[in-house]
Amino acid sequence: MTTTATTAHQSPPAAETRSGGVGLRLGGLRRTFGTTTALDGLDLDIAPGELVALLGPSGCGKTTALRIIAGFETADAGELLMGGEDVTATPANRRDIGMVFQSYSLFPNMTAAENVAYGLRVRKAPKAERAERAAELLELVGLPGRDKHYPHQLSGGQQQRVALARALAIRPRVLLLDEPLSALDAKVRLQLREEIRRLQLELGITTVFVTHDQEEALSMADRVAVMKDGRLEQCAPPSELYERPATPFVAEFVGTMNRLPGVMGDERTVEVLGQRLPVHGDCPDAGHAVEVLLRPESLRVSAGEGGKPGAAVTADGAGPGEAATVRVATFLGGTTRLHLTTASGAEAKADLPSWEAGSLTPGSRCTLTPHDHPVLVEETA
Structure with a gap:
């Protein structure tokens, strides 16, 4: 594609x-x-x-x-x-242009105030103006009272704040x-x-x-x-x-994405996990095998085997989902990530609120159904 x-x-x-x-x-x-x-x-x-x-x-x-x-x-x-x-x-x-680098690039023999005022000094600004601007910016970045500290006397975060203040000093x-x-x-x-x-x-x-x-x-x-x-x-x-x-x-680059097998239907739809979903973006012809891209939070997991592999899609687009087995459950605080294998052999990740995922322990049988949202697809080779 x-x-x-x-x-x-x-x-x-x-x-x-x-x-x-x-x-x-x-x-x-x-x-x-x-x-x-x-x-x-x-x-x-x-x-x-x-x-x-x-x-x-x-x-x-x-x-x-x-x-x-x-x-x-x-x-x-x-x-x-x-x-x-x-x-x-x-x-x-x-x-x-002001620039802040990954490495702090502060002058080790200059104080925080002198580092901040360096660009103004190069521009031959008056000494009083340089001192006033340095003090103003050190206050702005949360470093009041650190003006006479040298870089080695500051933490990494404080040094980066000084570098930011230096970049802003020249307006x-x-x-x-x-x-x-x-x-x-x-x-x-x-x-x-x-x-x-x-x-x-x-x-x-x-x-x-x-x-x-x-x-x-x-x-x-x-x-x-x-x-x-x-x-x-x-x-x-x-x-x-x-x-x-x-x-x-x-x-796939931004966030986590599942790739699940599907088949293109008519009218820019795709059949995946027993459900018919609308497709946005490039759309192969009907009948073509594709991979469907679904976020972990776009998958609904229900305890019990309500779905079957290759389940038929109903006339209104709703489907019973596909049977799956929980392989790993990773607790992430408010969210739990489930690693699942569907009855047809596909691997998937699903994110659920932790209070919903309590009974879905490794080895649990469940039903996996996608939420009804537009999806991207990519034709398989």
Whole structure:
């Protein structure tokens, strides 16, 4: 089955734009390194004040895109507009961009205040202005009283806060974040991503955030741009990306996805687990064998064997489901994930509220039925 890569929602919805920032347009950006194509005609519009996360596997081009925005890399083709101005050939030091790296990159011989004020010093701002701005930003990022501390006297989370304050000190038009939280432990990551989002909303600064962490992208961004092989697969708000992925790649990359065997029916429907479901996206001809993509929470599990393998679908589309056996039950707090095998031999994962899953222990016989939602399908080879 052929899928379409550059799908809808590359441009931000007008209602979601915020004042205070500057818009970005990446138009047909292409970048190669020898025989490797890092970017292959990347198109993306970012609204003023919007936070967009670039998400994708290693080598998909997200860091290259960020470096081109920063001016550290030059595109082979395409254009970069900032606030409507073509800055494709503008040197990095004239783009008014703040950048926070994965490694904190603080000057070890400078205090926190001196690190924050460094960009202003380079711009020859008066000493009093530098000191005032540094104190203001250290307060803003939650580090009052740490102005005279050196980097080695600060924790990793505190050092990253100083790096963020330094990037904001010059009042940049755009803020770029290159996996800034990946070196921190889980608790600090959670605290700092909430802090970054709060600051970004408060300041209204246009922000591009590169991450490989799906949870970070979905929890922080106004929109998430999923990339593959240097191209944009889909750019959409987190809920839309998760609930209505445009391609099988997006569906499987963002969150957990089951692949279950099905057969195409008439009128853009597919028969799976004894149920007829509507199909969105590319749709093979009726009668073709396909794999149906279903989220774990889109599967209903009932104790007892009400369903049978290959059960017939009723005229109204409802079906009795398919018999299955619980292999593993993993308690995850409020949710329990069941690993099941259907009577026809397919493997599936289903997420249930833990209070519903208490009787579904390993070895339990049950019935597996999908909820009636549109699904993506992919034709089997």
